Amino acid sequence: MADNKNIEETNAFSPKFDANGLITAIAQDARTGQILMVAYMNQEALQQTIKTGVATYYSRSRKKLWKKGEQSGHIQKVQQIFVDCDQDCIVLKVSVDAGQCHVGYQSCFYRALKPGGENELEFVAEKVYDPKKTYSDKG
């Protein structure tokens, strides 16, 4: 949270990309408010997202643009794009079908820390699709 009033109080969109040229992007279900996933965008991914209305990220592992759902079909239709006070993070409110996480859950956040402990997780969601069927023959 920078002190810069020109960034915080302005209506000029000036996303702040980090040293690797990336900005954090959170996809949130526009209907339910559930946080679905967190990924990264470079400038091109952000521009493409704005232009097409479909969420496109930058895959750090594959080092290329990644239109969410290009393989699984589980795309994200962007309803609104929010930016935070210091403009180094973006929230996309998206419309989605069932199954946004490649593991098979609706959200990537399908586990929570077990109350009272600090090392053990509990699964707090059920899988909504079978990722083996979705990803199996698409190599």
Next chain:
Amino acid sequence: MADNKNIEETNAFSPKFDANGLITAIAQDARTGQILMVAYMNQEALQQTIKTGVATYYSRSRKKLWKKGEQSGHIQKVQQIFVDCDQDCIVLKVSVDAGQCHVGYQSCFYRALKPGGENELEFVAEKVYDPKKTYSDKG
């Protein structure tokens, strides 16, 4: 999203800190689902958050632990801690009072991209407190 089943399908909490020893942490209002802010935690901040039940981050600018609300009083009581599939991002479901962003809004995400454009933001929230009064004499 790593392929590692040991990380994705396990109930062992093994948060993945980046090269700077940090993990992204999103604070979400447990009651409304609103995304309030995005910050970072080092291992100590995460441990302190778990131990105390009050959100503590690592300030990259001040290079020290930062108990959210230590200056403003707007603390975050942690209800639940979620981790994503590849365990490199955390969501805190928190109970909060009015005014979580230092600019004066409830959420840091008080602006959204104006529909149809790509450079202009619109303010989509009203300030809920006067930050000048909160931060003025606390140096």
